[in-house]
Amino acid sequence: MSSNFNIFASYSTKDIEKIKPVLNNLLQIQGVQVFFADDDLKPGDIISRRITQNITASDIFLVFYSSSARQSSYVQQEIGVALGQNKIIIPLLLDETKPTGMLANVHYLDFSDEQKRLSEFTRLYNFIVTNKQTKDRNQLLGGLALLGIGIFALAASQNDDEDDNEDY
Template identity: 30%
Template sequence: MSDNIFISWSKSKSREFAFEVKNLLETLNPHLNIFMSEDNISAGEKVQEKIIQKISECDKVLLCFTRDNKKSPWLLYEAGYACGQNKMVIPLLFDEDHNWHSWIDNPMNIAREININSISFEESFINCFNLCDSVYTR
């Protein structure tokens, strides 16, 4: 059984990181079903309806946080909706910011983050997405 992953991003830096993470996850586990608005919403589709539908259908929501977008209304909306749907919400931090969640109470204070700059990044990432731990994944 494969996981359905929703990748949330906001602003250009976060978008670039989201594409990299999507490509990495698809390479490491081609059985994952990954939704990212930039790739998976066609012209003419109702963006908000599609996002709500895909969050409702997913198993995990991966939030691509940077210093530039940590107060982004869309990112927080998607995170809050996912929490309300009892989805696993995984904040992925791309910048060093020890107080990244101090500006809101929910939904981020209830979710343990993965920090790409931490020593435990590889292990956390591998475990979170049920990847096989190998030389290739590292």
């Protein structure tokens, strides 16, 4: 029983070329879906509603942090929504700009340093795979628990029917 693992990508449109390779690699993980506004928003969508829905549905919130992202009102609002919903937030630094405000104490991955980029991506990849496996395992256990409750209820119902038949 494998489910989708949803990632929300928050970014400045000025950084698209830097982030697309990262997202394309994450999409290689089976069952991972990434909400990437430039690809996923459709004509006529109410942007704020779609953004909020996808943050709510996300398992992990990735914020591609840069000087452009820090200046983007959309990125800052998306961070606020993610914080308000207690999402796992992972800042990925695209330049030397460090997260500030509510993200100042959140551990980030440094993609700005070419020498660290591969090891940082590997850490991100492994974190996502581990969290996806945990989600899949928890959903399987939940499904098994419901199955057990259903079997128990069915058995109890059959016992009640047998007790009713003994009265005749």
